[in-house]
Amino acid sequence: MRARTKTLVSFATCGLLLQLGFAHAATVVALGASNTAGKGVSPSQAYPAQLETMLRARGFDVNVINAGVSGDTTGGMMARLESTVPKGTSVVILQPGGNDLRRGAPNYTAQLRSRLSATGAKVILLPNGMFRGKPHQPDGVHLTPEGYRLLAQQLVGPVAKMLRK
Numbered sequence: 001m002r003a004r005t006k007t008l009v010s011f012a013t014c015g016l017l018l019q020l021g022f023a024h025a026a027t028v029v030a031l032g033a034s035n036t037a038g039k040g041v042s043p044s045q046a047y048p049a050q051l052e053t054m055l056r057a058r059g060f061d062v063n064v065i066n067a068g069v070s071g072d073t074t075g076g077m078m079a080r081l082e083s084t085v086p087k088g089t090s091v092v093i094l095q096p097g098g099n100d101l102r103r104g105a106p107n108y109t110a111q112l113r114s115r116l117s118a119t120g121a122k123v124i125l126l127p128n129g130m131f132r133g134k135p136h137q138p139d140g141v142h143l144t145p146e147g148y149r150l151l152a153q154q155l156v157g158p159v160a161k162m163l164r165k
Helices: 002-023 048-056 074-081 099-103 109-118 145-164
Strands: 026-032 062-067 092-095 123-125
Touching: 026 048, 026 109, 026 145, 048 062, 048 145, 074 109, 092 109, 092 145, 109 123
Parallel strands: 026 062, 026 092, 092 123
Antiparallel strands: none
16 A cells, blocks of 8 residues: 555656746747748747747747737737736746837837836837848738747847846
């Protein structure tokens, strides 16, 4: 009877340790508009997916959530902030895009950064200038798969540094 109890306790302990191990994966959220969503490319070609692959190749246990919505404004991002950025998120890559300007909508970038910082998440602002010099789709706005790869390469170092802190 004791051997069986020890075995059950051992299995339960292993299960708990496995669950704890999975729970320790760092969460990175890419919050933005169409260039975060990966408009015009497959989900695996958007920069958040490519960034996750690059971080894992560097040994990070990380999940990168693509919370990009094509056409979104900073007001829209603000409205969905609590539902898209889980508690305990380590890093948020904030890409406000140019939709506020195009639509004449108020810009809430400063408020977004402030609310995100208050959660304890480290924030990387991804300005539209980060998209210059990278290959674009024919629309001249959205990146190609190669452009997203180059963007992910540009972000992997800063994100890795923030995950180490």
